[in-house]
Amino acid sequence: MVAVISDASIPGDMVLPRAVVRAHDLSALTSAVFVRDRVEVPAGSGARVVDVGTWAAEQDSAEDRLVWMFTVLLIAVSAGYGAIAVANTLLMAAAGRAADLRAVRLAGATRRQVLRLVTAESALMVLIGAVLGGVVALGALLSIRAGLAEQVGAPVELVVPWTVVGGVVGLCLLLAVTASAVPTLRTLRSGPAQEPL
Numbered sequence: 001m002v003a004v005i006s007d008a009s010i011p012g013d014m015v016l017p018r019a020v021v022r023a024h025d026l027s028a029l030t031s032a033v034f035v036r037d038r039v040e041v042p043a044g045s046g047a048r049v050v051d052v053g054t055w056a057a058e059q060d061s062a063e064d065r066l067v068w069m070f071t072v073l074l075i076a077v078s079a080g081y082g083a084i085a086v087a088n089t090l091l092m093a094a095a096g097r098a099a100d101l102r103a104v105r106l107a108g109a110t111r112r113q114v115l116r117l118v119t120a121e122s123a124l125m126v127l128i129g130a131v132l133g134g135v136v137a138l139g140a141l142l143s144i145r146a147g148l149a150e151q152v153g154a155p156v157e158l159v160v161p162w163t164v165v166g167g168v169v170g171l172c173l174l175l176a177v178t179a180s181a182v183p184t185l186r187t188l189r190s191g192p193a194q195e196p197l
Helices: 018-024 052-096 098-106 111-152 162-190
Strands: none
Touching (some): 052 111, 098 162
C-alpha cells in the first residue's frame, strides 16, 4: 500500500510500507509512524504516541536550536574579526596622534581631559558604526523577510536577537575605549607636555 501526499500535512511526498523500504535498505529505521487513532505502544520499545502539534513543535525546536547555534557562531566570528580590526585601527591612530595630544596638553588640558576626549571620540565612532551597520543589516533583513513571505505565502515575523546585538556593540565599545585609552595614557606619560612638537 502506497499513499501519495498531495498537501503539506506530513513531511515527504509519499508513504511506503515499512516492509518495502526494508527490502531496499536494511538500515532504514522508522523515525515516525502516523496513525489515525490512538494505539498502545509496546513496553520497552522506546516509542511514544504524541499528537500532531506536539510532534511538529519538537521538530521545530530541534531545528530552531541548530539555527540559533549557527547564528551565535556566525556573530562570534564576525564580532571577533571586528574586535581585532577596531583594536588595531585605534592603536595605530593613537600612536599617530601623539603630537596632536601633546598640543592639546600645551593648550591647557589636563591628562584626564585629554583621555576623556579620546575615549569619547572612540565611543562616538563605535556608536555611529553600530547605527550605520544596523541600517544596512535592516535593509537586507527586510528584503529577505519579504522574499520568504512571498515564497511561503504567509507573513514572516522579523526576529532580531537584541540581547546579542547589544552585547556585541557593548563589547566593541569596551574594546574601542580600552584600545584608545591605553596608548593615549602611554603617550601622555612618555614625555612632558612642554616638549617641542
